[in-house]
Amino acid sequence: MDLSPLWISLKVALVSTIITFTLGVLSAWFMTNYRGKGSALIDGLFTLPMVLPPTLVGFILLYIIGVNGPVGKLLGLWDIKIVFTWIAAVLASVVVSFPLMYRTSRGAFDQINMDLIHAARTLGSTEKEVFLKIVLPLAWPGVAAATALAFSRALGEFGATLMVAGSIPGKTETIPIAIYFATQGSDYKQAAVWVVIVFAISLISMMFINRYQNKTVK
């Protein structure tokens, strides 16, 4: 049996989770403190990919990074093409998993007692220190849960990935795509194996969330 979809899926999910974590946590903290205009609009835009059809996300991504799109053209100057590579799959996963990371982290940040943050500032902390020493550790159970959710979401991404990365076996064919094509080809046994594997990985990450949330910082 060709295990390449498993490795591709894990690679794509891991890389996209690292990117989503960084972007999601930083934008959540930024928005928690943002008091300027249009905060509701920005918040809405950040959350939107969660409810949009994945094919719509795929369409927009394809438009941007396609060989004739603005980013695609720019990258073309250095002979770089990212559509139909695993990097495109990472991008698709980042876009669809970002809202989960952003929303859940923001919920965790909103729970923090503002006096703790004020206290850290009066005790001489810079904004970076406040974030790393106070905000992140205190919000950690929530942020960890957000990361696990984002990872699982990335692992399960299908529609947008298929549109921007295709299903090149050994290159961009992830487990969800393998399940789809195995089913299409009536290879139910093969599909069932992948189903069990995805099921197991996702279940483990959900259990990880539960463990973490029960172990809140006291």
Next chain:
Amino acid sequence: MMSISVSVKRKLETFELDVHFSSHEKIVGLLGASGAGKSMLLKTIAGIFEPESGKIIVDDIVYFDSSEGISLPSRQRKAGVVFQHYALFPHMTVAENIAFSLEDKNSKENVLKVDQLIREFHLELFKDHKPSKLSGGQQQRVALARALAMEPKVLLLDEPFSALDIHLKSQLIKDMKNALSDYSGHVVYVTHNMEEAFQLCGHVVVLDKGQMIASGLKEEVFLKPSNMQTARIIGMKNLAQAKLVGPNLLMVPKWGIMLQYNDDVIATEGFVGIHAYRIKLHHKCPSENVFECTLVDMVINPNVHTLYLNFSGEPDSVDDYHIQMDVPDEDAWEIENKKTVKICIPEEYIYYS
């Protein structure tokens, strides 16, 4: 010479914060009812909130000056805050909390410093515990030690005793006094309790709905309140408008009485204030201010009976009273089953301004 000068204006949802005071005293008390803007003012000094306009200067350091466009960020003010609920970092141990402001936590000097603070505040047994395992009094000591560790220019205390049981308070106020005696910077102390303010502070600023209604040395503010709101906040229970109608003779229209008094204030109009515990049963003091009052209501406290009295006939309800007086327990038998009480108001304890 040490000095602190605060002058700020800031619009808030329900009122405007408008305070201007300066003091050479080490401990300045901010006194006022809850919701008067005391905490807001404290956090403004700490740089947590920014006023719309004004000037905040501690010794020679300009924290804020709207006309010069100066606003020092919180972290550069060296303002140690003890928050009302202490705001200890729950994920750090007591020792880590205390060491939080120190740059190099492992340097010999700083390790010694933290050790010394732990000993000074009797926290040896708890230094490796998380704050949630500590009692309120212990948490307060950690918060104070954490603020002092950075050698603050000004120490800002936000109702440090309000979250504690009463029986702990007197001991803790003594401890606080000792801790502050070793500290050489300024202290701004927020409280709604006038006894605390009197015990700890040299200078008192009284706030009411964001407005400063009195500021001065504590003796001036407590013994000679300049207006009725201040008199009420420092605990004078009996207050009324009054007129000077003859030499040392006051007319109090609201109460329908004349009062002899022997101070030398000669303003023709003002107010009288009399503490509830200064009014006596008539045979307990020699005074010409003797009145037969109707007993409207009585509340029995642990050590005193508080009587609510009306100078004229039949009251409409239990709220229809003019003055209140405290009668010590041992004299309470004298008023048992009585409808009227004969009282006297000593001339020397009538405050007129």
